[in-house]
Amino acid sequence: MEFAQIKQTVAQLKDDMLNAAIELGSIPGVNPRMGGEGEAKRVAWLQAALDGHGIPYTVFAAKDSAVPEGERQSVIVRIAGSEQTDKTLWFIAHLDTVAPGDPNAWHTPPFKPTIKEGKLYGLGVEDNGQAVISIMYTCAQMKRLGLQPKCNIGFLFAADEETGSQYGLRALATAGVFGPRDEAVVPDCGSSEGTFIEVAEKSLLWVEFTITGKQAHGSMPHLGINASSVGCRLGVELEDTLKEKYAYKDALFDPPYSTFEITMKHANVDSPNVLPGRDVFAMDMRILPKFSPEEVLDTINRVISKYEYRYNVKISCAYPQRADAAPGTSPESAIASTLTNVLRAGGIQAYCGGIGGGTCAGILREYGMPAVVWSTLDELAHQPNEYLIIDNLVQDTAVFLAVIQEYC
Ligand SMILES: [Zn+2]
Numbered sequence: 105m106e107f108a109q110i111k112q113t114v115a116q117l118k119d120d121m122l123n124a125a126i127e128l129g130s131i132p133g134v135n136p137r138m139g140g141e142g143e144a145k146r147v148a149w150l151q152a153a154l155d156g157h158g159i160p161y162t163v164f165a166a167k168d169s170a171v172p173e174g175e176r177q178s179v180i181v182r183i184a185g186s187e188q189t190d191k192t193l194w195f196i197a198h199l200d201t202v203a204p205g206d207p208n209a210w211h212t213p214p215f216k217p218t219i220k221e222g223k224l225y226g227l228g229v230e231d232n233g234q235a236v237i238s239i240m241y242t243c244a245q246m247k248r249l250g251l252q253p254k255c256n257i258g259f260l261f262a263a264d265e266e267t268g269s270q271y272g273l274r275a276l277a278t279a280g281v282f283g284p285r286d287e288a289v290v291p292d293c294g295s296s297e298g299t300f301i302e303v304a305e306k307s308l309l310w311v312e313f314t315i316t317g318k319q320a321h322g323s324m325p326h327l328g329i330n331a332s333s334v335g336c337r338l339g340v341e342l343e344d345t346l347k348e349k350y351a352y353k354d355a356l357f358d359p360p361y362s363t364f365e366i367t368m369k370h371a372n373v374d375s376p377n378v379l380p381g382r383d384v385f386a387m388d389m390r391i392l393p394k395f396s397p398e399e400v401l402d403t404i405n406r407v408i409s410k411y412e413y414r415y416n417v418k419i420s421c422a423y424p425q426r427a428d429a430a431p432g433t434s435p436e437s438a439i440a441s442t443l444t445n446v447l448r449a450g451g452i453q454a455y456c457g458g459i460g461g462g463t464c465a466g467i468l469r470e471y472g473m474p475a476v477v478w479s480t481l482d483e484l485a486h487q488p489n490e491y492l493i494i495d496n497l498v499q500d501t502a503v504f505l506a507v508i509q510e511y512c
Pocket residue numbers: 198231232265292485
């Protein structure tokens with residue numbers, strides 16, 4: 105079937121999909137480590153919806169004492185392939201959401217999805233409600249159209265994505281749910297026109313530096329050690345050193361190089377006549393997969409030791425966040441090239457690229473699985489007044505069906 109034809113059949117389901125998105129968005133699924141009760145009620149809704157479509161599924165449970173049920177459930181639907189039965193193409197969505205944040209920042213109630221001008225507003229409707237509904241209807245439509253894939257197709261509705269996937273994707277991977285030939289589409293990030301296919305991530309590293317000198321009166325600097333003065337020099341030298349040592353251009357990424365930026369600077373003393381005895385600042389670093397965060401930390405350590413020795417200060421480091429990038433997925437992999445071709449055939453000038461980090465596709469890549477992140481959306485995740493564009497439910501579902509038809 106041509107893409108336009110597939111899209112036409114999916115368009116007939118638009119109202120059903122919208123209603124499903126509204127129902128799902130009305131059920132709180134706030135991650136327990138962000139103050140909620142988890143996604144259990146959404147899992148129950150999904151099971152009822154799959155039952156309604158006559159789609160069989162299995163449930164994978166991971167023990168977690170942070171939720172009332174004592175476990176987190178992910179739902180798996182499998183459709184057997186006709187030829188390559190040792191290979192599965194996965195479509196992966198997550199059921200949990202972040203917390204709504206400041207209620208006053210919302211113009212519509214976060215847990216009461218509201219339609220306005222072709223958009224549906226509500227917490228989690230885009231992240232990751234759009235994907236949950238799209239892949240559920242991809243599955244329902246496969247059944248309706250009698251699509252018989254050559255390899256297995258898996259639809260995974262995962263728990264616990266928003267705080268690191270320990271009780272979702274990681275637990276599933278550790279349990280051996282994924283096979284060595286599997287590939288995946290993760291619709292958890294994207295672009296407004298659907299042109300961007302994410303295939304790689306930079307490593308993410310935040311370092312907070314604390315310089316301890318000795319406080320003194322501003323008029324008697326010889327009695328103290330000015331931690332702020334040392335901090336300023338250290339920050340600049342770190343930026344310069346790292347940018348020079350790890351200068352390398354990889355056109356897959358935007359920007360195409362590693363970034364090392366001084367960001368947060370903590371308040372120090374209350375008065376201009378006090379020589380600060382303590383200085384704290386942070387750096388945000390996004391490191392191309394070509395370099396390891398470990399070697400960057402080693403370079404930082406060398407600069408720090410020089411400063412401690414030269415200025416007689418103590419410098420300590422904390423690491424509020426670190427996510428080491430797995431090797432990227434090749435744009436030539438079957439899934440990346442199939443998705444690119446399907447989109448181009450549909451008139452969308454798709455291209456593969458990398459981002460500054462990090463999505464749960466990184467977890468799959470850690471396990472050696474080629475995984476692409478793609479969706480058509482305005483990137484409203486984790487923001488007040490999050491919305492999904494209703495037409496994108498149809499678009500994404502049609503693209504997934506076309507990918508299944510082309511793949512293998
Ligand atoms: Zn998400």
